[in-house]
Structures are given as structure tokens and as C-alpha cells.
Amino acid sequence: MTLEEIKKKLPKSLEITKTCYEGSEIVFYTKNRSFFVEGAPEIKELVTEFRKRVNIRPDPSIVVEPEEAKKLILELVPEEANIKDVLFEPEFGKVIILAQKPGLVIGKVGETLREIKRKTYWSPEIQRVPLFVSNIVNRAREIVHEEAKYRKSFLNKIGEKIQLKKGSKEGWVRISLLGGFREVGRSCILLQTKESKVLLDCGLYSESPIETHPYVDAPEFDIDALDAIIISHAHLDHSGFAPYLYEYGFKGPMYCTPPTRDLTTMLTLDFIDVVQREGKKSPYTSSGVKSAIKHSVTLDFNEVCDITPDMRLTFQNAGHILGSALSHIHIGEGLHNLLYTSDLKFGPSKLLEPAFTNFSRIETLMIESTYGGAHDIIPPKRDADANLIDMINKTIKTGGKVVIPAFSVGRAQEAMMVLAEAHQQGLLNVPVYLDGMIWNATAIHTTYPEYLSRYLQRQIFHMNNNPFNSEIFHRVSGMTERKNVIDEKEPSVILTTSGMITGGPIMEYLRHLAGDKKNTLIFIGYQAEGTLGSRIQKGWRDVPFPGGNGSQKLLKIEANIATVEGFSGHSDRNQLINYISKIRARPERIIIGHGEPSKSMNLASTLHKLQRVETIVPRNLDAIRLR
Ligand SMILES: [Zn+2]
Ligand SMILES: [Zn+2]
Numbered sequence: 001m002t003l004e005e006i007k008k009k010l011p012k013s014l015e016i017t018k019t020c021y022e023g024s025e026i027v028f029y030t031k032n033r034s035f036f037v038e039g040a041p042e043i044k045e046l047v048t049e050f051r052k053r054v055n056i057r058p059d060p061s062i063v064v065e066p067e068e069a070k071k072l073i074l075e076l077v078p079e080e081a082n083i084k085d086v087l088f089e090p091e092f093g094k095v096i097i098l099a100q101k102p103g104l105v106i107g108k109v110g111e112t113l114r115e116i117k118r119k120t121y122w123s124p125e126i127q128r129v130p131l132f133v134s135n136i137v138n139r140a141r142e143i144v145h146e147e148a149k150y151r152k153s154f155l156n157k158i159g160e161k162i163q164l165k166k167g168s169k170e171g172w173v174r175i176s177l178l179g180g181f182r183e184v185g186r187s188c189i190l191l192q193t194k195e196s197k198v199l200l201d202c203g204l205y206s207e208s209p210i211e212t213h214p215y216v217d218a219p220e221f222d223i224d225a226l227d228a229i230i231i232s233h234a235h236l237d238h239s240g241f242a243p244y245l246y247e248y249g250f251k252g253p254m255y256c257t258p259p260t261r262d263l264t265t266m267l268t269l270d271f272i273d274v275v276q277r278e279g280k281k282s283p284y285t286s287s288g289v290k291s292a293i294k295h296s297v298t299l300d301f302n303e304v305c306d307i308t309p310d311m312r313l314t315f316q317n318a319g320h321i322l323g324s325a326l327s328h329i330h331i332g333e334g335l336h337n338l339l340y341t342s343d344l345k346f347g348p349s350k351l352l353e354p355a356f357t358n359f360s361r362i363e364t365l366m367i368e369s370t371y372g373g374a375h376d377i378i379p380p381k382r383d384a385d386a387n388l389i390d391m392i393n394k395t396i397k398t399g400g401k402v403v404i405p406a407f408s409v410g411r412a413q414e415a416m417m418v419l420a421e422a423h424q425q426g427l428l429n430v431p432v433y434l435d436g437m438i439w440n441a442t443a444i445h446t447t448y449p450e451y452l453s454r455y456l457q458r459q460i461f462h463m464n465n466n467p468f469n470s471e472i473f474h475r476v477s478g479m480t481e482r483k484n485v486i487d488e489k490e491p492s493v494i495l496t497t498s499g500m501i502t503g504g505p506i507m508e509y510l511r512h513l514a515g516d517k518k519n520t521l522i523f524i525g526y527q528a529e530g531t532l533g534s535r536i537q538k539g540w541r542d543v544p545f546p547g548g549n550g551s552q553k554l555l556k557i558e559a560n561i562a563t564v565e566g567f568s569g570h571s572d573r574n575q576l577i578n579y580i581s582k583i584r585a586r587p588e589r590i591i592i593g594h595g596e597p598s599k600s601m602n603l604a605s606t607l608h609k610l611q612r613v614e615t616i617v618p619r620n621l622d623a624i625r626l627r
Contacts, residue, residue, distance in 0.1 A: 021159020247288030259323025384566025
């Protein structure tokens, strides 16, 4: 059925002036004010019939002037909501309300929101502003807002392409593995059917000098024929090469969750910066990043979305980092169901809920194996937390400082939550300095509390105790402040990037603090082979260290070196096995990637024995027919 036919089916009294597709949604623009505010039963029927989301928007002729509408909104919403800005997107009939407390803009059972519609005839959308200033969150949102006109026609075009066509029960499905198999890094999978070509992740190696990008030169990869990119989460080994495709002309949608869009923006811009500072050439510039944001389509968990005529995507929580998603793809009408887990955590953490398991159908499961090896057993998280606090306190007692290298996204915030809780329980009483991108990443966490664990949501929403806001945290920005932290006589904890000591502010801290026996360096994250972090962790006492103007000096390590296991955002071997047994659906085939070859293979043979299913450990450039 075409849009025109649908429009004809609806009563004239609804005064529909325009019907169009915006992405996978059908949108009606109307002059009928009460239809706009209250909706109509005919629309509900449409939703059931086509399993499409339907949006009703105001015709431009009925909206209240923006100045007046803004005034009305500020009157209707209680002051405590702390509205920071009100923006209008006439292209979509939308008013965007940026507030610190969105709940108060919505009101009890949505009453305030309905009042806003009733009084202004604009479609309200609320965005939470971060607890502290973050240019990065603003940047991604600004681009989306500035590009409203472009996005309107872009979304229309995607919609036209997807159409209302029902997928077929026949056909074939295959995947080509372009990166991230028998290795960790540059995850990239091309998923193809007769009708569609979609990329699952598009990452790079950011910590290693070898082949840095996925095999986009494989013959089956054609940028012009690509329909869409799905980004599972913001880590560069999954997102870091996407801007390259946009810089070189890709104009299709990039599907991800809202936090992934913001975190990816932050990490890719930082990547360009780091590469350039090292005097190397970045594979893309900030215009590639900007273009990726411009083409992003964000989906929340559990939101079902048609992304091509025969593929329906649903994201669910992967428990790995903020916004990280499991991608469930339903192909054709029941032709095939693929679950691509990407990185996942099926275990307790303060920050996030464990990965979602309630899938009703999966034929092919693609899963990671970072810690899938026979000996990859991580101690319980509770012990890890206690261990960390113990080690810190031992150092504090002797008057030393603790330096913790951490990835800006994920481990840093998990550690912060443990430190904030210890502080609240009276177990830790020294300042915790946050340096590098950690502050910005944390600001993004405060923008999306809905994506955090239930434990944290309870603290934030019901107990008015936001641990991100704890008084022990202090931001360090710039050389002078960094020097003050280093020179300070009192003990402290310094949480800083980069996680594997490959660059960033950690270098400055080590240069000055590593030579003192009183201090301790604590590793809480994965150290890839060949990185400075891995060498120091292994016990090297004299390490080659960048000495400025490209020269290398030997740095003598006198500080204590410690590792706290159990902080990983990845599942260990048991958690991976347990996860697969807890998924409601029973996959017919398990494809294993994102791990060193021996680990992937070991996990495969164990799963084969336990689950009695086909397990495959493919190599990059292999292609597998799924159906
Ligand atoms: Zn990851
Ligand atoms: Zn990864």
C-alpha cells in the first residue's frame, strides 16, 4: 500500500495536509488541532496493521509563533526543571526543550507535555542536559539541529527506500568478515541479502601499528551499494573507521543509540587529535565525523526499526559501556534472525545492567571472545572493588599517590562509582583527580541516566545522590593544573587516560611520579601486547619513554605496580558460556570473533560440546552463508 492510499483511507475530518516517511516512521502533518493533541483511533489501527511507528505533527499553519511558544513553555514547566534552552525545528514541527530535569517537563503521566502541545501546537521533544558542561554532547546535538533541513530530506529518502514492502520468506543471507576475527580490533562485518547491504560496526585498531583499518578493499564491499551502518558501541575498535566512509561520500544512515552517537563523536575527534599530535596522518578529518553525526539515526533499546526493505533492527543492552548494544536483526518475514552481540558483559557492575537475554528467535549468534580463553576467569566484582580500595588506602597511608590509567569510557566511570561509594561509606578520604577525556565522557554519562544500572538510577532519581557529582571528584584541565596535582604534598588518586599508557596525560604523571617508591600504579583494564602499559604491568623496570621532541629516554620505575582483576567490561569465559545458556532462544550456529585466535578457538570447542551446535571461528575475509 502506498502513502497516498493510506491517506485516502483516513477520514477527511483529520485534515491531513501531508504524509511522508521519515526513516522507518510514517508521519502525518495535520491542521486539525484536536487530532494533533489527542490522536485518533484510525491511527492506532494503522500502527497495528503495518507494524510501523506513526507520528502526528502540526501543519506549519497551526503552530504558535516560536517566541510566544517559548514563553508559554517556560510558564507551564516548573522552574526546578531548569530549562537551559528551547529550540525550534519548523521542518519537523518540533520544539526541543533542553532541561536538567526532563521528568518535570513531562509532568505526571505526561500531563505537562500534553499541555505544551495543547497550548503551542508544537511537537515537544525533551533532551537532558549533562550535569556539567560538555561541549561534546552539545556538539553532536548542535549538528543534528543545524542540519534539520538536510535531515528532513535524508530521512524522507531512507523512508522511501524502505517503503511498506513486506520482506520475502525466501532468499539468502550471507556475511563477509572484514575485520575483528581472530583478533581484537577493527570489527567490521558486511551483512548481505538479495535486497540489502549493511555494515555491522566499522572499527579500527587504535593502539597498534599494524593494519589499522578493516578490509574495505574486499571486492564485495562497495560503498555506493551500502544501505546502512550499525554501530554497536563507541569504542574505536567498533566505531573508529565509520567517519572515513562518510568522508569519502557515504550518505546512508548510521544507526546507534543516543549515547553511542555522543561518545563516538568524542572518541573519533580525540583520535584525530592524537594521531596528528604524533605527526601522523589521520585517515579522516573532523568533517568525516560531522558527516557521520549528520547521518546518524538514534534508536533506544527495544525500539524496533526497519532499516532496509528486508531487515528489521532492534538494539538491546549489552552491558559493556554506556549505550553499548546487542543488535538483533530480523531478516525477511521470518527468513533469518541474527544476533550480533559485539562486546558484552554478563556480570555485575555498578554502572550497567548485565546484557539482555530475552530474545525469542535467533538462528545465528555472533559473539565476542576477548576473555574466552581456558584460563580467563575473572574474580568476583565485589572482591575487585574491595581490592582496589585496599590498595589505594595502603598507598595513602605511606603518603603516596595512586595513578590509575583507564579508558575514558567505561572503566573510568566504573572505578569512579566504586570510589564514590567508598567515600560515602567513609572508606576513602582523598581527592580523586580526573584527567584527559574522562571528564567529558562522564558528562555524557550524566546525560543518559536511563542507560545506567537500576542501582544508579535509584541513587540519581529517588535518593538525590548522584555519585557522578560526588565531592571527591576534581577535574584537571591543562598543564598548570596537572603540575599542581603532581606537586601537591598530600596523597591523592589520579584517574587518567590513556588506558594502555600509549599517550595522553598519563605520560606526564608517570614521568614525575613513577620514580617514587611511595606511589602506586594500578591497572584495572586490558593491556594489549606491545603497549607500554603491558610492559610495565609485566614488571619492566626501565622502560623506553618518550622524552619530548620525538626522542626516547629510559624511565626508571620505582613505584609499586599492581593489577586489580575483575573490572573488565567484557564477560569472562564463564560469563560468556553462561550468557549463551541464558538466552531464551537457542541458536543453530555460533560464530566467534573479537579475540586472540587461541581464545576464540578454545571457546568454540567448549560451546560446541556444551550446546551441541555448530561453532565457527572464521578468519577475516571469509564469507559465510547463513541461509
Ligand atoms: Zn568495546
Ligand atoms: Zn571491542
